[in-house]
Amino acid sequence: MLSVIDQEVSELRTILAEGLLVPVFQPIVDFRARAIYGYEALIRGPEGSVLHRPEKLFAAARRAGCSLALEHACRETSMRAFVSQSLGGRLFLNVTPGCLLAPQLMNGETQALLRELGLPANRIVLELTENQQITDLPGIQEALLHYRGRGFQIAIDDLGEGFANLRMWSDLRPEFVKIDKHFVHGIADDRIKYHFVRAMQDLAGICNASLVAEGIERQEDFNCIRDMGIACGQGYFIERPVPVPARQLTLPVITALDQRRVALTPTQGGQGKVPTARTLMRAIEPLSHLATNDVAIARFEADPELCVLPVVNGRQPIGMINRYSLIDRFARPFRRELYGGKSCELFMDHAPLIVDRHASIQELALMLALAPKHYLYDGFIVTGEGNYLGIGNSQDLMATITEMQISAARYANPLTQLPGNVPINEHIDRMLDADVEFVAAYIDIDNFKPFNDNFGYRRGDDLIQTLGQLICDAVDERNDFVGHIGGDDFFVIFQSADWENRCWQLVHGFAERTQAMVGPEELSQGGYMAENRRGELGFQALPTLSIGAVRIQPRQYDSHREVAAAASVAKKQAKKRVKEQSEGVIGGSVFVERRRGGQDAPQMPLRQLN
Structure with missing residues (x-):
């Protein structure tokens, strides 16, 4: 008769062989854009199985010596489900540091899967978890250069849970840092937690990293995190991890976002005459995602001043086409004949910078400072309730900031x-x-x-x-x-x-x-x-x-x-x-x-x- 451990290992092998893993997704809200920024992919075993809970699933994998195989299966299953549901934004995938050096990630197998799925690498965030000690730091750093060179971004999980992830932050310089839920839960009523998170915010500003507050379960904490200027948040208040997540913010979240208090200074946004993203917005007719590349080129040729074209699916923005990037692609022989009749989605940026019309000038400046450099040229898309309104550019933003700084210095x-x-x-x-x-x-x-x-x-x-x-x-x-x-x-x-x-x-x-x-x-x-x-x-x-x-x-x-x-x-x-x-x-x-x-x-x- 098989022992309990042997039964679990046997069931795990069956789950892997028959593809029975169940991916679930938890939305990450972007406070500045008032929209879903992306989803963290989590994994479950089959319903009713003793390995349904992830901790039991991964414990069985460690005992069976197939942790890397399970991680690889989790990533593939999650990516396929993400694409099949046409979820927007970025996909956060949990990866242990040791798995970064695994052949399945390094030998191009993942890149081949992304090409098969039509999922750009710049929409993938590899989220490093601290359940495994880093023993080969130079090797990990070299691996990160490899992934970043292909468009992936990096996040570290549970900042504040231990000293190791503080060292990871210092050594690995991730684009995203997730704040441990201990510091998030109850932050609205705990001044010490508030100042701990404020210190993390200062570090993030120095390191050009975006913070994601995990474990938001109460509206009071949601409001506090939002008003602090933290970039993103996730937790049960926003939505629990489910196989088919919401594509738009739920009514309770929208209501909470609308309950913003009047800002303390003009540079922090607010009402009345305070400049916001809407102040900088220019109304540009967007391009439908059904349009071809020939249509996009015709738009640019008809308007020499037009530098970018936003792409929408219905009223929802999904991408941005840069004039010079598109023209450069079609300058090569036979490119127009080969790709002119194909969808404009082929050469668009699938992860443009999207902000809500109420986003303050300070928030906009911070987003551009932390974003990849090409956003300085492409600018940003302005939305209202998640629907496309127009675009803005960094030149207008810089001019407004300069004017506000001069005004603030004059009256201090x-x-x-x-x-x-x-x-x-x-x-x-x-x-x-x-x-x-x-x-x-x-x-x-x-x-x-x-x-x-x-x-x-x-x-x-x-x-x-x-x-x-x-x-x-x-x-x-x-x-x-x-x-x-x-x-x-x-x-x-x-x-x-x-x-x-x-x-x-x-x-x-x-x-x-x-x-x-x-x-x-x-x-x-x-x-x-x-x-x-x-x-x-x-x-x-x-x-x-x-x-x-x-x-x-x-x-x-x-x-x-x-x-x-x-x-x-x-x-x-x-x-x-x-x-x-x-x-x-x-x-x-x-x-x-x-x-x-x-x-x-x-x-x-x-x-x-x-």
Whole structure:
């Protein structure tokens, strides 16, 4: 009688011999294009089999000594299913590092299969998994040069799961890096996970890699990953792995994408007058995928200014034809006669850069920076709800970025480098136009002038810079806008639900930092002798913080001027209450304007830091 292990090995050999592997596909969403970027291919054994689960399947293969044969069968089965379903985008195939050197991959067998299927190599991403230690790093690096030279791209899986894949990132320089689900699940509620992923994002920017967040199971985490600017995501919230996956985003995902908060700065996108992909879009009549190469050449000959032609299947973009590449192909003898009547899909780029019309200028610039160089010449396709709208080019994008950078530098505060009055006003107007609820907080240092006069402007500047840093540390950088009006006046536009606690955190933090900036005598007395604004010598209290906050409801105010005026009144109330405190008390005040319809605001309890 066969043992359980022997039974599993026997069943595995039957599965391989009879081609019973079941490929399943999990969509990967591109947050910037608001579309499906591609699919990760996973594998299952036959339904009802003891080897149905992949971990049992691959464990049996290791015991039988046929891991490479199983991997090869998985790749072939997945590619055939991917093509037979006409799935769009890129195909992510799991590959162990040792398998990269296998003859089936290196001897051209895979290339022959791709040619048979009509699947370009630039649509394949080889995803390296960390279940096998790399023992031949030079050999792996040489293999990657081989694959990249043929159009394949490389990804590493589960970044953050261990130190080995950090080394893989450093040594192999992949085009894609997948963030381990541990750091993704719960990221919306975990500040530590958020900063870990932010650090990974910084590394990805340096290494020219696109991040894919795995394991997105909650809408809150989906929203957080999207708003951070991570390129792509996958997980059960988007769709579970299934044999026949969706070709378009599901309604819950589209709804979540539409719930984007108002962006913090113009360079991060947003509403109103902020430039987006649609701003740069040019309406070019696309070419049907049923058209021939002769039709494409005729379009280029009729319009000398036309450099690229988008190709669509119905209303969905599927490729891009470059003028010079096509003409170069047909310049050779008899090429026109041989290929002129064939489909234009033959020579098009099957993986063009596609972006949603709402993609921000910053997102566009990042995508082009990380993309292969030919995208700089071809430009990008602009879509709306996945349908073709037009094309954009990198020249217009660079001109817009330059203009925005000049504008941002012009209006930034020179002391803190925070946005000044113009960006503050623009952001308030964007919030009002979006009809969203927010809180406007006016922050001012009490007793700043005598402190500046007595201790010198350098100490005064240090105090202002300290406050600027404290504000940036206190707010939620994903949701809250910080601006520096000038002098010791700051303005914060809160979208965080716990904004009031953050204000009090700021008051107490500022008091602690002030204590550290004065001597023991001033600290024990709670102040010092100096001239006031009228030039009279008297006791001056140590600097404190006054914050006046106003809840802004949708359609309650018409312009940034009205919001600024209301916040200024609230700030004056906060300063008035500070003056009512006894001298020598180090503290501050947060006054929240809660009036509706002209009613008086209820008095808020004054909190002090003794």
